[in-house]
Amino acid sequence: MAGHENDAPPDGAVFCYTEGEELEITPAMKESYLKNGFVLIRDLFSAKELGKINYAISACPDVERNSIGREDDGGRKSTFVLWNHPGDDILGTVARTRKVARTAQELMGGDEVYHYHTKLMMKKGRVGGAHIWHQDYGYWYRNGCMFPDMSSVFIAIDDCSKENGCLQVLQGSHLAGRIEHGTVGEQAGADLERVDHLATVCPLRFVQMAAGDALFFHCNLLHRSFKNDSDWRRFVLIPAFNKRSNNPLWKHHHPQYTPLDVAPNDAILKCDRLTSSYDKWFMQPDEDSSFVTKGAELKQDAATA
Ligand SMILES: O=C(O)CCC(=O)C(=O)O
Numbered sequence: 001m002a003g004h005e006n007d008a009p010p011d012g013a014v015f016c017y018t019e020g021e022e023l024e025i026t027p028a029m030k031e032s033y034l035k036n037g038f039v040l041i042r043d044l045f046s047a048k049e050l051g052k053i054n055y056a057i058s059a060c061p062d063v064e065r066n067s068i069g070r071e072d073d074g075g076r077k078s079t080f081v082l083w084n085h086p087g088d089d090i091l092g093t094v095a096r097t098r099k100v101a102r103t104a105q106e107l108m109g110g111d112e113v114y115h116y117h118t119k120l121m122m123k124k125g126r127v128g129g130a131h132i133w134h135q136d137y138g139y140w141y142r143n144g145c146m147f148p149d150m151s152s153v154f155i156a157i158d159d160c161s162k163e164n165g166c167l168q169v170l171q172g173s174h175l176a177g178r179i180e181h182g183t184v185g186e187q188a189g190a191d192l193e194r195v196d197h198l199a200t201v202c203p204l205r206f207v208q209m210a211a212g213d214a215l216f217f218h219c220n221l222l223h224r225s226f227k228n229d230s231d232w233r234r235f236v237l238i239p240a241f242n243k244r245s246n247n248p249l250w251k252h253h254h255p256q257y258t259p260l261d262v263a264p265n266d267a268i269l270k271c272d273r274l275t276s277s278y279d280k281w282f283m284q285p286d287e288d289s290s291f292v293t294k295g296a297e298l299k300q301d302a303a304t305a
Contacts (some may be wrong), residue, residue: 007206009040010171016042022265023099025106033107037174037221038207044099045155045212049268053157056090057235060274063091063120066282073185076129076227081120082283084255086239087276091120094155095239096263100214104151104241107216113241114260116140116150117283121236123165128228130165132189135174136240137219138181139188143289144249145242148178150219155237156209163230166209167223170195170202174220190222198222253287 013032017023023041032039045053057063067079086092095101095118105113122128137148160166176198181188202222207215217223219240228234242248247257 005206007204009038009205009207010036012036013038014040014042017044017099019043019046023103025103030107033216033218036171038169038171038215038217039107040207040209040213040215041103042210042213044214045268047212050157050211052090052268052271053094053237056274057120057157060089060091062275062280062282066284067122068283068285070129070186072129072187072227073132074130074227077127078129078131079122079124081122082117083280084115084117084283085258085278085280086115086118086260087278087280088271089273089276090268090271091237092118092276092280093263093267093271094118094237095153096261097265097267098262099265100153100155100239101241101260101262104153104216104239108149108151108241108243111149112244113151114244114255114257116240116242117254118237118239121238123225123228123234125164125228125231125233128165128234130227131223131225132184132187133192133195133222133224134181134188134190135179135220135222137178138190140219140242141178143252143254145246146249147243147246148174148218148220149243149246150240152217152219152238152240154207154215154217155239156211156213157235157237158211158233160207160209160234160236161230162206162208162226164232164234165225165228166234167207167215167225169205169207169217170198170222171205173198173202173222174218176220178220179222195222253283253289
């Protein structure tokens with residue numbers, strides 16, 4: 001693992017969780033989130049929890065049933081499953097644990113947050129594709145979320161290395177604010193002229209992670225990942241949170257404010273459900289309206305009125 005390389009996250013952004021303890025959100029963590037746009041917590045999930053999560057990934061019927069394939073600009077395909085409501089099954093419980101949900105909330109300033117969605121990203125060895133430079137808010141702004149008061153948690157289910165397509169971030173790039181995104185193949189990508197400039201002033205960090213580590217990051221942080229040219233899969237879970245005060249202006253394919261039922265940190269170990277007792281709403285391929293810019297539609301309506 002590449003903790004000492006120059007292109008690794010700086011020491012001030014890396015913290016460690018001790019199993020069984022409450023994760024204390026320190027001023028140093030908050031400072032890193034504000035200044036760098038991210039916080040890396042090592043060992044947030046134990047080997048036992050990962051065992052359970054992997055069991056759920058292989059045995060939960062919802063995973064295969066709701067997998068969506070998306071090609072990168074080189075024709076390589078990654079698959080993912082996306083659900084809107086966390087649910088009370090093993091995979092859904094991950095986002096509800098205090099060490100995930102409360103940590104995200106505290107890093108975002110402490111106001112109440114709700115679950116916007118979780119994705120299980122399945123980048124298989126030799127098959128999984130790349131993700132181009134983007135901000136998550138590049139998508140979410142289009143959904144009517146007016147403030148960048150949103151956050152993602154990139155949870156490594158497998159070791160994530162340069163070889164299998166770990167996440168890369170431009171440290172501090174969230175401070176530039178929202179950048180225009182265009183469509184490249186089946187993905188949205190940030191305007192490259194701006195990205196190229198930011199890459200000269202914001203250090204590029206390869207976020208190599210061991211399974212169980214988690215990266216909390218701001219929705220305007222520029223990030224990407226390369227295709228997986230190794231023989232090993234690179235699976236990650238990415239819960240995303242929005243502030244209650246940032247309720248989207250219009251109904252779309254992700255939820256308006258819905259109270260989040262936060263669970264204790266040992267909830268994954270105590271959960272035996274493979275499917276949720278309530279509807280999680282799994283996204284289907286034709287239901288992603290992120291590429292439809294509501295603002296643009298409205299402007300066009302006004303122009304023709
Ligand atoms: O899975 C990855 O490498 C990146 C995923 C990502 O950036 C996203 O889904 O927004």
